[in-house]
Amino acid sequence: MYAVIMAGGKGTRFWPRSREKMPKHLLDIVCEKTIIQETIDRIAPLIPAENILIVTGISHAKELMKQVPQIPEGNIIIEPVGRNTAPCIGLAALHIARKSSDEIMVALPADHLIKDAKRFRHILSAAAVMARRGDYLITIGITPICPETGYGYLEKGTRKTTVKGEDIFEVKSIREKPALSQAKAFLKKGGFYWNSGMFVWRVDRILGALKKWLPDLYEGLLEIEPALGSHQEKSVVDRVYEKIQSISIDYGVMEKAENVLLVRGDFGWSDMGCWDALWEVSEKDEHGNATHVSGNFVGIDTRNSLIHSQRKLVALVGVEDLIVVETDDSLLVCKRGCSQNVKKVVEALDAKKMRDYL
Amino acid sequence: MYAVIMAGGKGTRFWPRSREKMPKHLLDIVCEKTIIQETIDRIAPLIPAENILIVTGISHAKELMKQVPQIPEGNIIIEPVGRNTAPCIGLAALHIARKSSDEIMVALPADHLIKDAKRFRHILSAAAVMARRGDYLITIGITPICPETGYGYLEKGTRKTTVKGEDIFEVKSIREKPALSQAKAFLKKGGFYWNSGMFVWRVDRILGALKKWLPDLYEGLLEIEPALGSHQEKSVVDRVYEKIQSISIDYGVMEKAENVLLVRGDFGWSDMGCWDALWEVSEKDEHGNATHVSGNFVGIDTRNSLIHSQRKLVALVGVEDLIVVETDDSLLVCKRGCSQNVKKVVEALDAKKMRDYL
Numbered sequence: 115m116y117a118v119i120m121a122g123g124k125g126t127r128f129w130p131r132s133r134e135k136m137p138k139h140l141l142d143i144v145c146e147k148t149i150i151q152e153t154i155d156r157i158a159p160l161i162p163a164e165n166i167l168i169v170t171g172i173s174h175a176k177e178l179m180k181q182v183p184q185i186p187e188g189n190i191i192i193e194p195v196g197r198n199t200a201p202c203i204g205l206a207a208l209h210i211a212r213k214s215s216d217e218i219m220v221a222l223p224a225d226h227l228i229k230d231a232k233r234f235r236h237i238l239s240a241a242a243v244m245a246r247r248g249d250y251l252i253t254i255g256i257t258p259i260c261p262e263t264g265y266g267y268l269e270k271g272t273r274k275t276t277v278k279g280e281d282i283f284e285v286k287s288i289r290e291k292p293a294l295s296q297a298k299a300f301l302k303k304g305g306f307y308w309n310s311g312m313f314v315w316r317v318d319r320i321l322g323a324l325k326k327w328l329p330d331l332y333e334g335l336l337e338i339e340p341a342l343g344s345h346q347e348k349s350v351v352d353r354v355y356e357k358i359q360s361i362s363i364d365y366g367v368m369e370k371a372e373n374v375l376l377v378r379g380d381f382g383w384s385d386m387g388c389w390d391a392l393w394e395v396s397e398k399d400e401h402g403n404a405t406h407v408s409g410n411f412v413g414i415d416t417r418n419s420l421i422h423s424q425r426k427l428v429a430l431v432g433v434e435d436l437i438v439v440e441t442d443d444s445l446l447v448c449k450r451g452c453s454q455n456v457k458k459v460v461e462a463l464d465a466k467k468m469r470d471y472l
Numbered sequence: 473m474y475a476v477i478m479a480g481g482k483g484t485r486f487w488p489r490s491r492e493k494m495p496k497h498l499l500d501i502v503c504e505k506t507i508i509q510e511t512i513d514r515i516a517p518l519i520p521a522e523n524i525l526i527v528t529g530i531s532h533a534k535e536l537m538k539q540v541p542q543i544p545e546g547n548i549i550i551e552p553v554g555r556n557t558a559p560c561i562g563l564a565a566l567h568i569a570r571k572s573s574d575e576i577m578v579a580l581p582a583d584h585l586i587k588d589a590k591r592f593r594h595i596l597s598a599a600a601v602m603a604r605r606g607d608y609l610i611t612i613g614i615t616p617i618c619p620e621t622g623y624g625y626l627e628k629g630t631r632k633t634t635v636k637g638e639d640i641f642e643v644k645s646i647r648e649k650p651a652l653s654q655a656k657a658f659l660k661k662g663g664f665y666w667n668s669g670m671f672v673w674r675v676d677r678i679l680g681a682l683k684k685w686l687p688d689l690y691e692g693l694l695e696i697e698p699a700l701g702s703h704q705e706k707s708v709v710d711r712v713y714e715k716i717q718s719i720s721i722d723y724g725v726m727e728k729a730e731n732v733l734l735v736r737g738d739f740g741w742s743d744m745g746c747w748d749a750l751w752e753v754s755e756k757d758e759h760g761n762a763t764h765v766s767g768n769f770v771g772i773d774t775r776n777s778l779i780h781s782q783r784k785l786v787a788l789v790g791v792e793d794l795i796v797v798e799t800d801d802s803l804l805v806c807k808r809g810c811s812q813n814v815k816k817v818v819e820a821l822d823a824k825k826m827r828d829y830l
Binding site for chain 1: 487770781785788796798810813
C-alpha cells in the first residue's frame with residue numbers, strides 16, 4: 115500500500131504566513147508540527163515511510179525534505195510546474211507502478227486537517243480492501259455541515275457492500291462547485307457529500323482510467339516512464355509538463371468514470387482553506403478567542419477572534435469576529451467570514467510589484 | 473509675556489506608542505514633528521523661546537530637551553512628582569515672578585492640537601491685553617461639538633467687553649465633567665463651552681488666587697521661592713512636592729474664584745485624548761481611512777479606520793471603524809469609539825507585571 119501526498123499548493127489565502135516560498139502545508143499554524151508533518155504522522159501507522167511519496171514543486175522541495183526527514187529523498191517527486199491533480203497523480207502512479215502494478219495507492223492532499231486519525235486510517239484501510247477487489251476508483255466523501263460552495267459534491271448512489279463495517283456506495287453523480295442555492299438544495303435533499311480530494315485505487319486502475327479519459331496525459335506519462343531513475347528523467351518530465359494540460363483528477367476522470375465508489379469520511383475533516391477555517395478548528399477560550407501567540411495577548415471586551423502572532427504582544431480592545439495575524443514583516447487584520455478575500459491582498463501586492471511580501 | 477507649557481502627561485491612552493518613558497506630547501503621531509514641537513512652534517511667533525517655560529517630570533526631561541533645543545535649559549522646570557495642574561502652575565508662576573511680578577502668563581497643555589495657529593495666537597493676544605487690565609483669570613472656552621463627558625464646561629455669563637475683536641465674557645459657572653444627560657442639556661441650552669485647560673493671567677494675579685484659594689500650596693511655594701536658582705532648589709522642591717496636595721487649577725481655583733473670564737477659542741482644537749481623536753483630526757482617503765504608516769498599507773473593503781504603523785506592511789480586509797497601531801514590540805487593534813479603554817490594556821499589563829510594555 116502506497117500513499118501519494120499531493121503537496122503542490124500555493125496557499126495565498128494564508129498570507130501573510132503563507133508565502134510563495136512557504137505554502138500552507140509547510141506552516142506550523144495549527145500546532146507545533148507543520149501541516150505536512152501532521153499529514154505524514156497521521157498515515158505512518160498504516161503506511162511505512164518508504165511507501166510514502168510526496169509530489170511537490172522545485173521551490174518547496176528543500177524545505178519539505180527538512181520537515182519530513184523520515185521520507186527517503188527518492189520518494190520526493192518534483193514537478194517542474196503545477197498542472198493540477200491529474201498529472202500529479204499520474205506521475206506518482208508511474209513511480210509506484212514501476213515497483214508493482216497492482217499496488218494500492220492512496221492519494222491525499224498535503225494540507226488537510228483531520229481530527230480523528232485512528233478513524234481516518236480505518237476508513238482508508240476499508241477503502242483499500244475494496245480497491246483491491248476490482249476496478250474501482252474510491253472517493254472519500256465528507257458529510258456536509260453547511261452549503262459550502264467551494265467544494266465539489268458527490269451524490270451517493272446505492273449501497274454496494276460493507277467492508278470492515280464501512281458502507282461503500284456507488285456514486286450517482288459528481289457536481290462541480292455549485293451555486294449557493296444548489297448547495298442548499300443538496301443539503302436539504304440529503305445523500306450529498308463533499309468531495310475531499312482523497313482517493314483510493316489500485317495503481318493499474320487509475321493508470322487505466324487516465325488512458326481512457328485523459329489520453330494526452332497518458333501519452334505524456336508513457337514518455338516519462340522509460341526515463342524514470344535515469345539521467346534523462348528531469349529533462350523528459352520538464353518537456354512533458356511543458357505541453358500537458360492542467361486539469362484536476364475530478365474533472366478529468368472522476369466525473370466521467372462509471373466505476374467510482376464512495377466511502378464516508380466521518381473523522382473531523384477540514385481542508386483549512388483560509389484563516390476562517392483555522393478559527394473553526396482551533397480551541398477557544400471562554401470568550402471564543404483562539405490564540406496562537408509566541409508573545410503575549412491581552413483582550414479587553416474581545417470575542418470570537420483568532421490571534422496569530424509570531425513575536426509581538428497583541429492587544430485587542432472592543433472587537434469581535436476578527437482575524438489578526440502578525441509576521442516579521444506584515445500584519446493582517448481581517449473580518450471573520452472575509453478571509454477568502456485575503457488572496458485579494460496578495461493580488462494587490464503583486465500588482466504593486468511588492469514582491470518581498472509575496 | 474510668558475508661556476508655561478504643562479508637559480506632565482503620561483498618556484497611557486496612546487499605548488502602545490505612548491509609554492511611561494514616552495508620553496503623548498513627545499510622540500510624532502500626528503505629523504513629522506512631535507506634539508510638543510508643534511506646541512512650541514505654534515506660540516513662537518508670539519512669545520520668544522527665552523520666555524517659554526516647560527514644566528515636566530524628571531523621567532521625560534532629557535528627551536524633551538532633545539526635541540526642543542531652542543528652549544534654554546534653565547527654562548525646563550522639573551517636578552519631582554506630578555501633583556496635577558495647580559502646583560505645576562504655581563511653580564512656574566514663581567519662576568516668572570522672580571523676573572517681573574506683573575508679567576502676563578499663558579498656561580498651555582503640551583499635548584493639544586490646534587488647527588488654526590494664527591487664530592489661536594490672535595485669541596491669546598486678545599486675552600493677554602485683557603489680563604493686563606486687571607485682576608482677571610481668563611479661560612479659553614471651546615464651542616462643544618458633542619456632549620463630551622470627559623471635559624469640564626464653562627457657562628458663559630454677560631459680555632464684559634470686546635478686545636481686538638474678541639468678546640470677553642464673565643463666567644457664570646464652571647461644571648466639572650458632567651453626566652451624559654447633563655452634557656446633552658448644556659448643548660441644548662447653549663452658552664456652554666468646553667474648558668480647554670488653557671489660561672491667561674498676570675503672574676501676580678494667579679499667585680494671589682493661589683494664596684486665597686489654596687493656601688497650603690501657596691505656603692509651599694513660599695518655601696520654594698527663596699531657594700530658586702540655588703543649590704537647595706531641588707531638595708526644597710522635592711520636600712514641598714512630597715507634602716502638597718494633588719489638585720487641578722480648575723477645581724482648586726477656577727471654580728471658586730469670582731474674577732474668571734471667558735474668551736472663545738474657535739481655532740480647531742483637540743485635546744487628543746485618545747486614538748479616536750487622532751482619527752478625527754487626521755486626513756482621510758475616500759474610504760475614510762487615515763494612514764500614518766512608515767511601511768505600506770493595503771485595504772480591501774476597509775472603511776473609516778486609523779492605521780498607524782512604524783515598520784510593517786499592514787493589510788486590512790473587510791473591516792470598518794478600527795484603530796490599528798503597530799510598534800516595535802506591540803500591536804493594538806481597537807474598535808473606534810472604544811479607545812478610552814486602551815488604558816485598560818495598560819492596567820492589565822501592569823497587573824501582570826509585564827513592565828517592558830508599559
